[in-house]
Amino acid sequence: MPQIDSGRLLKDLYELRAIGAYRTGVHRPALSPEDIQSRRWLVEKMSAAGLRAEIDGIANVFGWSAAPGRKLLLGSHLETQPHSGWLDGAMGVIYGLETARVLGGGIDVAAWFDEEGWFGSFLGSRSFCGQVADAEIGAARRRGDGVPLTEALAAAGLAGRPRVQAEPGRHIGFLEAHIEQGAELELAGDRIGIVTAIVGSRRFRIVFEGAQNHAGTTRMARRKDAGVALTRLAGAIEDRFPSIAHERTVWTTGSISLDPGSPSIVPGRAEMVFQFRDTEPAILEALDAELATLIAAANLGPCAVTAIRTGTTAPAAMDPGFQAAIAASAARHAPGKFQHMPSGAGHDAQILSGIMSAGMMFVPSIGGISHHYSEDTSDGDLVLGCQVFVDAAAALLS
Amino acid sequence: MPQIDSGRLLKDLYELRAIGAYRTGVHRPALSPEDIQSRRWLVEKMSAAGLRAEIDGIANVFGWSAAPGRKLLLGSHLETQPHSGWLDGAMGVIYGLETARVLGGGIDVAAWFDEEGWFGSFLGSRSFCGQVADAEIGAARRRGDGVPLTEALAAAGLAGRPRVQAEPGRHIGFLEAHIEQGAELELAGDRIGIVTAIVGSRRFRIVFEGAQNHAGTTRMARRKDAGVALTRLAGAIEDRFPSIAHERTVWTTGSISLDPGSPSIVPGRAEMVFQFRDTEPAILEALDAELATLIAAANLGPCAVTAIRTGTTAPAAMDPGFQAAIAASAARHAPGKFQHMPSGAGHDAQILSGIMSAGMMFVPSIGGISHHYSEDTSDGDLVLGCQVFVDAAAALLS
Numbered sequence: 047m048p049q050i051d052s053g054r055l056l057k058d059l060y061e062l063r064a065i066g067a068y069r070t071g072v073h074r075p076a077l078s079p080e081d082i083q084s085r086r087w088l089v090e091k092m093s094a095a096g097l098r099a100e101i102d103g104i105a106n107v108f109g110w111s112a113a114p115g116r117k118l119l120l121g122s123h124l125e126t127q128p129h130s131g132w133l134d135g136a137m138g139v140i141y142g143l144e145t146a147r148v149l150g151g152g153i154d155v156a157a158w159f160d161e162e163g164w165f166g167s168f169l170g171s172r173s174f175c176g177q178v179a180d181a182e183i184g185a186a187r188r189r190g191d192g193v194p195l196t197e198a199l200a201a202a203g204l205a206g207r208p209r210v211q212a213e214p215g216r217h218i219g220f221l222e223a224h225i226e227q228g229a230e231l232e233l234a235g236d237r238i239g240i241v242t243a244i245v246g247s248r249r250f251r252i253v254f255e256g257a258q259n260h261a262g263t264t265r266m267a268r269r270k271d272a273g274v275a276l277t278r279l280a281g282a283i284e285d286r287f288p289s290i291a292h293e294r295t296v297w298t299t300g301s302i303s304l305d306p307g308s309p310s311i312v313p314g315r316a317e318m319v320f321q322f323r324d325t326e327p328a329i330l331e332a333l334d335a336e337l338a339t340l341i342a343a344a345n346l347g348p349c350a351v352t353a354i355r356t357g358t359t360a361p362a363a364m365d366p367g368f369q370a371a372i373a374a375s376a377a378r379h380a381p382g383k384f385q386h387m388p389s390g391a392g393h394d395a396q397i398l399s400g401i402m403s404a405g406m407m408f409v410p411s412i413g414g415i416s417h418h419y420s421e422d423t424s425d426g427d428l429v430l431g432c433q434v435f436v437d438a439a440a441a442l443l444s
Numbered sequence: 445m446p447q448i449d450s451g452r453l454l455k456d457l458y459e460l461r462a463i464g465a466y467r468t469g470v471h472r473p474a475l476s477p478e479d480i481q482s483r484r485w486l487v488e489k490m491s492a493a494g495l496r497a498e499i500d501g502i503a504n505v506f507g508w509s510a511a512p513g514r515k516l517l518l519g520s521h522l523e524t525q526p527h528s529g530w531l532d533g534a535m536g537v538i539y540g541l542e543t544a545r546v547l548g549g550g551i552d553v554a555a556w557f558d559e560e561g562w563f564g565s566f567l568g569s570r571s572f573c574g575q576v577a578d579a580e581i582g583a584a585r586r587r588g589d590g591v592p593l594t595e596a597l598a599a600a601g602l603a604g605r606p607r608v609q610a611e612p613g614r615h616i617g618f619l620e621a622h623i624e625q626g627a628e629l630e631l632a633g634d635r636i637g638i639v640t641a642i643v644g645s646r647r648f649r650i651v652f653e654g655a656q657n658h659a660g661t662t663r664m665a666r667r668k669d670a671g672v673a674l675t676r677l678a679g680a681i682e683d684r685f686p687s688i689a690h691e692r693t694v695w696t697t698g699s700i701s702l703d704p705g706s707p708s709i710v711p712g713r714a715e716m717v718f719q720f721r722d723t724e725p726a727i728l729e730a731l732d733a734e735l736a737t738l739i740a741a742a743n744l745g746p747c748a749v750t751a752i753r754t755g756t757t758a759p760a761a762m763d764p765g766f767q768a769a770i771a772a773s774a775a776r777h778a779p780g781k782f783q784h785m786p787s788g789a790g791h792d793a794q795i796l797s798g799i800m801s802a803g804m805m806f807v808p809s810i811g812g813i814s815h816h817y818s819e820d821t822s823d824g825d826l827v828l829g830c831q832v833f834v835d836a837a838a839a840l841l842s
Contacts, residue, residue, distance in 0.1 A: 226661065227658050227660075227661045228658065228661030228662060228663075229662075229666070230663075245660060247660075249707060258816070259812070260625050260626065260788070260789060260814045260815055261694065261696035261698060261719065261721075262625075262643060262645075262694065262721055262787075262788035262789040262790065263624065263625045263626030263787075263788035263789050263812070263814065264626060264627075264694070264788070264812070265626075265628075265691070265692060265694065266686070266689070266693070266694055266695075268627070271696075273678075273697050273698075273700065274678075274682055274697070276675075277674075277675045277678035277679055277682070277697070277700075278679060278682070280671075280672075280675035280679075281675055281676060281678075281679040284672060284675070284676070288664075291664070293663070294663060295664070296659065296660065296662065296663065296664055297664075298659035298669075298707075298708070298709075298710055299671050299672070299675070299702070299711075300659060300671075300702065300705065300706050300707040300708060300709060300710075300711065301702050301705040301706070301707065301711075302671065302674075302675075302700045302701070302702050303700070303701075304697070304698065304699050304700050307698065307699040308698050308699065309647060309696075309698040309699065309717045309719060310696070310698060310719065311696075311698060311815065312696055312698075313697075313698065313699075319707045321659065321707060321708065323659075323660055389660075389661075390658070390660035390661035390662070391658060391660040391661050392660065414657070414661070414662070416658045416661065417658055417709065418656070
């Protein structure tokens with residue numbers, strides 16, 4: 047059975063952690079100097095591992111195997127959320143690199159550009175799957191500083207390079223390792239998660255329009271308070287959604303704003319950003335219908351309430367064969383210490399699953415913390431996870 | 445019966461409207477160049493009206509009568525809210541000036557500094573009433589640009605001037621005219637409002653502390669969502685307050701913020717700015733107790749909820765004799781077209797009522813609009829209101 051080199055694995059992870067280090071985590075916005083440095087670092091590592099390495103026209107990093115026959119594609123992403131964790135994305139890339147070294151052929155490795163959504167939604171993996179037109183790239187700007195993607199790519203020396211697309215028939219499928227970003231494994235005392243499906247989501251901006259007025263002189267009975275309409279709808283969602291939701295369904299109001307937001311002015315306008323997620327299309331449909339019902343009811347009040355759909359992603363089931371391969375490997379290395387589970391977060395594997403078989407494996411996140419610099423996983427779990435991953439990859443290749 | 449000069453009244457109002465004009469309204473932040481210009485303009489007008497005019501060390505403008513005997517003090521304020529109305533404050537000052545001209549003696553006129561709260565709370569009238577220490581002035585900064593009050597006063601050439609305080613025994617009392625800033629008069633077809641009391645208010649910042657988490661991977665049952673705690677409390681307030689409130693009690697959540705305010709992050713912290721107002725101390729007490737009960741109940745949930753009291757003003761009853769004088773004058777000039785009513789907004793008269801008899805008179809606001817540049821009152825109502833005001837002042841003086 048092929049054995050990983052745990053010292054080499056951890057050394058790679060620590061080298062990568064040093065590029066854009068922030069406290070115990072990392073700050074590598076997509077196409078920041080640190081992000082570009084991490085991509086060049088990976089090219090060197092891939093070349094040293096015997097892969098033909100390249101960065102394509104959308105900053106995806108690839109390491110191609112020269113071995114004959116069909117290949118297994120492995121990987122994740124390099125850029126991070128702001129001041130975020132050192133393993134989110136990076137771990138899956140380095141697991142792919144270590145697997146290529148250990149198995150010695152048949153492994154392609156990818157670091158997908160911008161899984162974290164600085165410039166758009168899954169631009170790197172969607173480009174590889176043929177879902178990104180040049181116009182989308184031309185229009186994309188980085189959140190925060192508004193830098194155009196085309197300028198950022200040119201500054202990285204990538205202007206004019208072709209974007210690599212999937213070569214039909216080359217790959218058996220795509221396998222991605224990632225930190226769990228939740229506390230399910232830790233709470234159960236498990237060390238490996240086998241992802242059954244990646245949740246789909248529906249995202250909305252809900253706008254409330256009332257009438258701005260003086261908060262001292264306008265009687266309650268005559269108000270059209272957009273803020274009250276908002277808190278009433280938010281409350282109704284919390285009341286109604288549990289009766290439709292499954293155990294793992296989640297819904298979140300991430301931001302609220304009242305306009306003009308002054309202590310002594312009745313808000314004339316309000317907005318909330320709302321989303322829900324589940325692995326079952328039927329649940330998503332039922333929640334969507336319930337939200338529409340609640341918004342229709344809200345419109346019977348004094349304010350006009352409109353839900354604007356800002357995004358939809360479909361749930362992505364992971365390939366049963368890939369799940370079985372991970373489970374068999376986990377049973378060997380961590381008997382009784384693994385579980386099947388959905389992924390509540392989005393990942394490049396959900397994009398790849400549209401054109402090839404796909405699978406995902408999780409390792410525990412300490413305290414379930416994610417998207418924060420204190421995100422962490424024990425060295426023991428990192429090493430065990432990589433060994434499980436390599437054996438699963440070997441089984442899928444054979 | 446003394447007659448006002450309606451052409452002179454409207455000409456004064458239109459000249460003042462031109463200083464800092466913004467669309468159909470005015471933008472005169474306290475101690476802005478336009479605000480200083482308006483104070484100097486008023487000094488000239490007062491002097492021309494035979495008053496001894498001065499601007500004191502906190503930018504209050506006074507016009508003193510040289511006539512023997514006790515005086516009636518009239519006035520309001522000159523600065524405005526941002527991009528706000530042309531009559532809010534200005535009308536009451538010009539009514540005072542016109543009254544001094546028409547009655548020819550026994551009238552003092554004041555334009556109180558910063559009723560609109562750019563640097564603090566009723567600084568000008570509170571200074572006149574002996575309620576402002578030098579330390580408060582030293583610490584005050586203008587909202588928005590943070591300019592220290594002491595610097596702004598020095599730039600206006602007022603550094604080192606004494607602050608004028610009320611001279612015991614000089615005044616019969618204080619009478620203020622103001623636009624209603626609500627729609628009660630218009631809705632009833634009335635032209636004059638006689639203020640019975642100015643509401644008191646209690647103001648709070650309510651803070652919710654939970655746990656920030658990933659919105660995809662954190663199960664609902666394990667969340668400590670500060671935003672949900674906030675919307676639940678806001679809903680409970682809307683459910684409970686009506687059973688305690690009187691017809692004119694008002695309560696308002698003016699702003700809400702969720703932290704970090706990102707679509708895919710469970711808010712770990714949230715804040716709301718909340719206030720309520722009434723003319724009855726007992727109602728204010730009962731609402732205060734109810735809020736405390738609701739916050740105690742909210743603390744049984746997964747988040748910590750704390751209410752920080754940021755301000756309290758006591759209700760101020762208007763003098764019955766002053767009310768009777770306005771009512772008698774209104775009955776003469778607008779028979780059947782006046783009503784007694786509380787003021788839902790705060791005014792300098794509530795400060796002056798602490799040291800002398802005080803009264804307030806309202807004229808209608810078109811559409812009830814206030815604190816917006818489209819605020820307006822018909823010329824007919826402006827002229828009628830001034831005549832009612834002058835006759836009431838004459839009756840109080842005699």
